[in-house]
Amino acid sequence: MGFETPEEGYLAKILLPAGSKDVPIGKLVCVIVENEADVAAFKDFKDDSPAPAAAPKPAAPEPAAPAPAAPVAPPPVPSARAPPEPAAPAPPEPAAAGGRVYASPMAKRLAEQRNIRLQGKGSGLYGSITSSDLPAAGAAAPASAHGAPPSAAASLVVPPAPSSSPYVDIPVSAMRATIAKRLLQSKTTLPHYYLTIEVNVDKLLQERAKFNKKLEKQGIKLSVNDFIIKAVAMACKKVPEANSYWMDSVIRQFTNVDVSVAVSTDKGLITPIVFAADQRPITEISQTVKALAAKAREGKLQPQEYQGGTISVSNLGMFDVDQFCAIINPPQSCILAIGSTVERLIPDSESEKGFKTSSYMSVTLSCDHRVVDGAVGAKWLQALRSHLEDPISMII
Incomplete structure (x- = not known):
């Protein structure tokens, strides 16, 4: 076992080398002196006294140099300047402010x-x-000028990290913990x-601009996401x-078809539901989504407004994310991830330039293979594309 001496000084003589076995209690293992100049005086020092049974008479060294401090081993032990009948010193009381602090040299x-x-x-x-009473190096920080009163253990004044x-x-948060649990369960099971x-959303963007111009007086502005929700439902x-x-x-x-729409809040992701989206006009879907998103960010959604849903939509297109894969919200079987809209040059024989933008x-589409086979998922995407590329089909 290791032992850290509480005394300051210089190691003058090692009497028992490291790894010694069957060392009796009270056996002198080393000599520590207060002054470095006294180390040479103990060069040939030998401890010939047997291990004491009770309170043995300590042996005095021959040299007249200053006596060594108390040995490392637990008291009582023989010492060069120990009294005839040494008694264990009383433990020091906690130091008052500005008083002596008992600590090992290493500490x-x-x-x-x-x-x-x-x-x-x-x-x-x-x-x-x-040294074991000190906090780890990474946890240490400059101490304040006035420390707290000492406690039963070492009172180390360590203020909060800078x-x-x-x-x-x-x-x-409880919400974040629930999200983490559900997503981990979904991804692993x-x-x-x-x-x-x-x-191709050329027609969708054109029709959206026309609708917004007509609905401007009513204070309604349709987003691309509103059309997507309707297309998902259909x-x-x-x-x-x-x-x-x-x-x-x-x-x-x-x-x-109850579409869960992912909304990002300060506390985490939540999915308010547009119920019966297949039966609602796009204008009503737009107003419903805006109202639900506002309530979600204010933390005012009721459980019945976000628990349930039959399919989910997550849109990161507004963050210029080209494409991503979303995690299914069980027990649902599918979730649609929407990327950003980008312009591309397409060959066009009717154009003077030979291409168009x-x-x-x-x-x-993320699918649960237990419910939706690959061919079924592909068929669903074809249906989605047909509505998005022909937005009038969602209105008639």
Whole structure:
């Protein structure tokens, strides 16, 4: 076992080498002196006294040099200047402000290196502070001018980490913990697969501009996402397998399409639901989504407004994300990930330049393979594309 001496000084003589076995209690293992000049006096010193049974008479060294300090081994031990009948010294009381602090030399050296002020009692011999009582190097910080009163253990004045700390611990909210649990469960237990297509949105952007001009007086402004939600609902009517739950013993296929729309808030992601989106006009979907998103960011959504849904939509196109794969929200079977819209040059024989500019949007469908086979997922994407590339079909 290791032992850290509480005394300061110089190691003058090692009497028992490291690794010695069967060392009796009270056996002198080394000599420590207060002054470096006294080390040479103990060059030939030998401890011939047997291990004391109770309180043995200590042996005195021949040299007239200053006597060594108390030995490392637990008291009582023989010492060059120990009294005839040494008694164990009383443990030091916690030091008052400005008083002496009992600490090992190593502890003092480490405290000086880490800029920690020591006070009180530690776990060492007679309550001295040892290096093990000090915080780790990364946790050490400059001590304040006035420390707190000493406690039962060593009272090390370590103020909070400075602003230059390399990290910040952010508490996990209940909402974030729930999201993490559900996403981990989904990603590790659902057999995800992903299908990606590109959709030409030239007509969609043109029709949206026309609608917004007509609806301007009513204060309604349609977004591309509003058309996407409607197209998702109508695609689910054509391919109902994507509008289903996995229920272990059965697959529950829904007749209404309730679209969960991912909304980012300060507390995390939440998915308010546009119920019966297949039966609502796009203008109503737009107003509903705006109202739900506002309530979500204010933390005012009721559980019935975000629990459920039959399929989900997550749109990161506004953040210039070209394409991504979303994690399914169980027990749903599908989620659609929307990327950004980009312009491309397309060959056009009717154009004088030989090409034209078209806008394309990347969409990726994440499917639960237990419910939606690959061919079914592809069929659903074809239905989605047909509505997005012909937006009038969603209005008639």
